[in-house]
Amino acid sequence: MIKRLKEIQGSSDFFRRTQDLTAVMPLVREIIAAVKTRGDDALLEYTNKFDSVKLKEIEVTKDEIETARRDVDSDTLRSIKDASVAIANFHHRQKRVAWLDEFREGVFIGEKYVPFDIIGAYVPASYFSTALMCLIPAKIAGVRDIVMCTPPGKDGNVDPYTLVAANLAGATRIFKVGGAQAIAALAFGTETVPKVQKIVGPGNVYVTVAKMQAREEGVEIDFPAGPSEILIIGDETANPAFIVADMLAQAEHGAKSKAVLVTDSDRLAAEVERGLKAEAGSQSWIIIGDSMNECIDFANEYAPEHLEIMLRDPMAVVKQIRNAGSVFVGSYSPVAAGDYATGANHVLPTAGYARLFSGLDVDHFVHRITLQWLDKAGLANMKDVLVRLCEAEGMDKHARSIETRFSRD
DSSP states (O other): OEEEHHHHTTOHHHHOTTHHHHHHHHHHHHHHHHHHHHTHHHHHHHHHHHHOOOOSOOBOOHHHHHHHHHHSOHHHHHHHHHHHHHHHHHHHTTOOOOEEEEEETTEEEEEEEEEOSEEEEEOOTTOHHHHHHHHHHHHHHTOSEEEEEEOOOTTSOOOHHHHHHHHHHTOSEEEEOOHHHHHHHHHHOOSSSOOOSEEEOOOOHHHHHHHHHHHHTTOEESOOOOSOEEEEEEOTTSOHHHHHHHHHHHHTTOTTOEEEEEESOHHHHHHHHHHHTTSSGGGEEEEEOSSHHHHHHHHHHHOOSEEEEESSSHHHHHTTOOSOSEEEESTTOOHHHHHHTSSSOOOOOOTTGGGTOOOOOGGGGEEEEEEEEEOHHHHHHHHHHHHHHHHHTTOHHHHHHHHGGGTTO
16 A cells, blocks of 8 residues: 555644554453462463463473573574574673772772562563574573563463574573463463563564553563554655565564555656565555655654664764664665574564664663762862762752761761
């Protein structure tokens, strides 16, 4: 579908990508309440209802992991290991180091970074790449217990690639639970699934809403992540075949995923529309702006999860991008490369939340503590300023807490 940009400006229908979330909230609340009340029994019932499988055990065993290793062919295993190395190398560069500096004589200021004790990662069914993306940064951060939930297949087993990837990435426990019920289990704990401090990972609208509701009840999350989306900025130099391929690739994520091309070229828009034909259906939009500046403004307003820039001078436009989960620069940087093995994380904010959140990184798995160390000379040098500020706010006892340290001098 081709639209002129001015036709959709101010259109709430186009930009309201969270409407599906509202529709599922009542059911998600019901699921969360059931899991909080009935624990494992509720998990088993919902797994039977939504995944059509009757489980006897929720937790994946060591024997199941060993069987998965035997089932994964050596070439794929080697590729998973290659991807894990790239992801680890990228995220090692994000790891922060404690510091303590003397900002003035006798006054030392710094920070230390403390990993969470236990986190939960949600991995959609058969998305073994997401296991790598969620667990490797947690391990690099130093998280002690890394718990993963993922839906079972119809045979009651977890996809072997996902098990192998999770084990390689550092999962300490893995559970055969999907959907909103998995988020509830991680958020509040059951007889089998431990309560975690933070939940990360993408999912469908039920998972996303469950994460948002868990946060309202005091469990931290990374950000709303799902369904997936791509926006491509292209000019007359862009290859329409590349754009079509990337928009169709986005459709593989499911019926709720969305692919958008914004361009100032009528010719490119027409060629891409012909290439898409009926394959992508309502998931694809082609939008024509009167100028490239309009296209860039639109991209920043849309704040996509994935942004591809296929222009004559893409780096000039990168400087103008303010809102995006991850940016793919140039004609040979498809989202698929980042989904698997460039090393950058593919767990990213969707539905416009890239205006507020960054993609998953090592920082999501630590909390920061500031350090302040003053010796007597340092405090003495600041005493007059501190006392004056305390008294100006009417905090006389604050002032006395400083003065008392020098009352016998």
